[in-house]
Amino acid sequence: MHIPDGFLDGRTMGALWGVSGATTAYALYRVRETLDDAKKVPLIGVTAAFVFAAQMLNFPVAGGVSGHFVGALLACVLLGPWEGFLVMEVVLLVQCLLFSDGGLAALGANIFNMAILSGLLSYYLFALAKSLIARRGGEKAAILTSAGLFAWFSVVIASVACSFELAISGTLPLSTGLPTMVGVHSLIGIGEAFITVAVLAVVLQARPDLVSAYKSPGLSAGLPAGEVA
Amino acid sequence: MGVISMADVAVRVVGLSYRYPDGTEALRDVDLLVRTGETVAVMGPNGAGKSTLMLHLNGILQGEGTVEVAGLEVNKKNMREVRGKVGLVFQDPEDQLFSPTVGEDVAFGPINMRMSAAQVDLAVKRALKWVGLDGFENRSPHHMSFGEKKRVSLATVLSMEPEILVLDEPVSNLDPRGRRHFLEIIGVLEATKLIVTHDLEMARKTAGRVVLMDDGRVVADGTTDSVLGDAALLERHGLL
Amino acid sequence: MKHDFIDRYSRLQSPVHDLDPRAKTLALFALIIACVLTPPGSWYSFCIYAGVVLIIAVASNVPMSYLLTRMLVVLPFVLAVAIFVPFMHPGGPTVDLGPVSVSREGLLVLWGVTIKALISVSCLILLSSTTHFNDLMHGLERMRVPRFFTVVSAFMYRYLFIIVDEAERMKRARDSRNFQGRWIWQAKVIGHMVASLFLRSQERAERVYQAMTARGFDGHFPRTVELRMRAADYFFMAVVIAIAAGGRVVAIWA
Numbered sequence: 001m002h003i004p005d006g007f008l009d010g011r012t013m014g015a016l017w018g019v020s021g022a023t024t025a026y027a028l029y030r031v032r033e034t035l036d037d038a039k040k041v042p043l044i045g046v047t048a049a050f051v052f053a054a055q056m057l058n059f060p061v062a063g064g065v066s067g068h069f070v071g072a073l074l075a076c077v078l079l080g081p082w083e084g085f086l087v088m089e090v091v092l093l094v095q096c097l098l099f100s101d102g103g104l105a106a107l108g109a110n111i112f113n114m115a116i117l118s119g120l121l122s123y124y125l126f127a128l129a130k131s132l133i134a135r136r137g138g139e140k141a142a143i144l145t146s147a148g149l150f151a152w153f154s155v156v157i158a159s160v161a162c163s164f165e166l167a168i169s170g171t172l173p174l175s176t177g178l179p180t181m182v183g184v185h186s187l188i189g190i191g192e193a194f195i196t197v198a199v200l201a202v203v204l205q206a207r208p209d210l211v212s213a214y215k216s217p218g219l220s221a222g223l224p225a226g227e228v229a
Numbered sequence: 230m231g232v233i234s235m236a237d238v239a240v241r242v243v244g245l246s247y248r249y250p251d252g253t254e255a256l257r258d259v260d261l262l263v264r265t266g267e268t269v270a271v272m273g274p275n276g277a278g279k280s281t282l283m284l285h286l287n288g289i290l291q292g293e294g295t296v297e298v299a300g301l302e303v304n305k306k307n308m309r310e311v312r313g314k315v316g317l318v319f320q321d322p323e324d325q326l327f328s329p330t331v332g333e334d335v336a337f338g339p340i341n342m343r344m345s346a347a348q349v350d351l352a353v354k355r356a357l358k359w360v361g362l363d364g365f366e367n368r369s370p371h372h373m374s375f376g377e378k379k380r381v382s383l384a385t386v387l388s389m390e391p392e393i394l395v396l397d398e399p400v401s402n403l404d405p406r407g408r409r410h411f412l413e414i415i416g417v418l419e420a421t422k423l424i425v426t427h428d429l430e431m432a433r434k435t436a437g438r439v440v441l442m443d444d445g446r447v448v449a450d451g452t453t454d455s456v457l458g459d460a461a462l463l464e465r466h467g468l469l
Numbered sequence: 470m471k472h473d474f475i476d477r478y479s480r481l482q483s484p485v486h487d488l489d490p491r492a493k494t495l496a497l498f499a500l501i502i503a504c505v506l507t508p509p510g511s512w513y514s515f516c517i518y519a520g521v522v523l524i525i526a527v528a529s530n531v532p533m534s535y536l537l538t539r540m541l542v543v544l545p546f547v548l549a550v551a552i553f554v555p556f557m558h559p560g561g562p563t564v565d566l567g568p569v570s571v572s573r574e575g576l577l578v579l580w581g582v583t584i585k586a587l588i589s590v591s592c593l594i595l596l597s598s599t600t601h602f603n604d605l606m607h608g609l610e611r612m613r614v615p616r617f618f619t620v621v622s623a624f625m626y627r628y629l630f631i632i633v634d635e636a637e638r639m640k641r642a643r644d645s646r647n648f649q650g651r652w653i654w655q656a657k658v659i660g661h662m663v664a665s666l667f668l669r670s671q672e673r674a675e676r677v678y679q680a681m682t683a684r685g686f687d688g689h690f691p692r693t694v695e696l697r698m699r700a701a702d703y704f705f706m707a708v709v710i711a712i713a714a715g716g717r718v719v720a721i722w723a
Contacts, residue, residue, distance in 0.1 A: 006585025
């Protein structure tokens with residue numbers, strides 16, 4: 001789903017650079033103190049590396065098409081929405097500069113699809129659903145159910161956006177692009193939901209202090225992260 | 230102990246207590262005085278608080294009480310200087326080595342100390358020579374034997390020329406030859422040494438003094454012979 | 470484990486490797502922008518862009534076979550467009566290609582995305598194959614890219630090796646226990662493996678971070694050598710940007 005350069009027209013790329021740029025500026029303002037938090041830095045680094053590595057592994061979907069893990073919702077649930085969003089940006093930037101995965105001119109569009117829609121938007125919908133479900137049951141179960149649902153959604157919404165962008169640019173008509181993209185990504189989304197839930201279930205069990213979306217009193221830290229100057 | 234001047238004190242810990250975020254009390258009112266040039270073995274069973282105490286010596290953890298190293302109080306203001314004076318060698322070299330090449334890893338500390346490029350080069354060369362790995366700058370630590378990794382770990386700290394060297398279980402998992410070699414290397418270093426271990430033989434060979442810890446407290450402090458000669462004491466604290 | 474799977478060839482020696490990372494980044498970025506904004510029919514412009522890329526590639530000493538292999542990354546997208554070409558722009562002029570006839574318009578779109586994608590991706594491959602990761606980050610830092618990005622990238626880069634390491638250990642342990650079974654069972658096992666991979670990497674990352682802090686790391690990655698733009702860097706940047714702009718202008722006139 002990383003759109004390479006050459007597939008979008010100037011108008012589309014420019015507009016999405018604008019949206020992504022403005023969101024980034026606001027996100028940077030929101031996380032201005034995060035890097036001083038000795039407990040958060042390793043977690044942010046590992047999440048970024050984990051998402052990065054997972055995105056490199058393709059799994060076969062059907063008929064020779066393959067998909068990969070996106071990880072945006074997982075990053076937001078673990079780190080908080082703005083940190084998660086920025087981590088996705090770092091992943092996309094490094095993939096673009098180092099692996100030529102996704103174009104540089106198209107980076108604004110890829111950020112919009114996979115960091116804003118799959119990340120921020122999906123996270124806030126997740127948070128809403130989580131609080132609704134949590135009224136009836138435990139918070140952990142609510143997180144897992146909601147995360148599974150919106151992990152699937154996060155992949156599908158990005159593919160919808162991707163097909164609209166290609167259609168507006170005149171590269172791939174909507175009538176053929178949309179059904180194909182969405183069809184394939186509804187399948188990929190199942191894998192996404194599966195991995196997201198699996199990781200969250202284990203982390204919630206072993207180190208609930210690492211899950212930003214899970215807040216309950218008396219958390220225990222497994223390792224001495226302590227105060228570091 | 231008699232009167233000693235402040236210039237002779239390498240480490241001074243007074244009334245140090247530390248509680249982990251989950252509530253576990255790791256250190257309870259610990260006092261420790263180490264003189265410059267001494268080699269002290271810090272011993273005790275697992276969970277005694279040895280490693281927690283060591284992490285306080287260069288401010289990775291900060292508890293209640295006073296910690297002074299080489300005449301400097303360990304606080305946020307002095308942090309960079311403190312970390313230049315106290316070198317911490319972690320037990321698992323995998324945790325210490327994270328750069329693509331040995332040279333970059335050994336240079337990491339000096340660069341953080343804001344040394345110039347020429348000084349960094351010199352420091353790296355010297356540190357690798359001390360541990361007998363000269364010319365290994367461009368090797369990847371991941372392709373080395375465990376013993377070599379252990380020596381590179383030591384070099385990453387020696388390159389900062391610390392006055393106080395803290396070694397956490399320095400010879401665990403080393404084969405007899407690697408062990409002998411490692412002990413020879415640290416034997417000739419002039420720094421004040423604190424060696425965390427529960428290996429009695431290693432303490433006898435290297436240290437003149439033993440500090441015994443259990444359950445977050447210092448339970449014995451004396452010459453190696455007197456502490457390690459007290460079988461009842463060792464048995465009570467899980468070392469025999 | 471190999472540590473060079475990311476910026477392979479970035480330690481070669483060549484005039485291109487010697488350039489300041491900022492000069493390379495800006496010049497190649499300009500080339501990409503000019504290229505993606507050029508209409509598909511401007512053959513001369515694409516020849517100009519491709520020519521510049523080729524000259525840089527030859528001067529960089531990076532093996533051609535490596536460049537070509539890495540370029541395959543855009544293939545899936547090109548194929549996706551290729552599949553749909555027959556259905557595009559029905560009713561317009563067509564071209565006969567053996568058994569099928571496709572619209573001229575559709576073919577032009579396919580040509581456009583293919584050539585633009587190939588040129589742009591070569592620029593990015595050249596950038597990463599001639600610039601060491603740390604220098605690239607340093608360059609970005611000096612170009613006022615916010616610290617959050619450069620610090621997180623640097624950590625990501627370091628921790629990536631930890632994850633690959635842990636994954637290899639886990640795979641060995643799994644294979645040694647003769648892992649097989651029905652796919653639903655396998656999926657469950659893989660889910661658990663991925664999750665514990667994350668957790669183990671995180672716990673090691675925390676210890677690595679402590680070891681870094683112990684050696685004076687304070688959230689900044691200082692450099693021993695400050696980057697300096699020399700005359701050659703300005704020259705390279707000016708020439709490439711001028712050619713990129715020239716290529717774009719040719720497209721308007723032609």
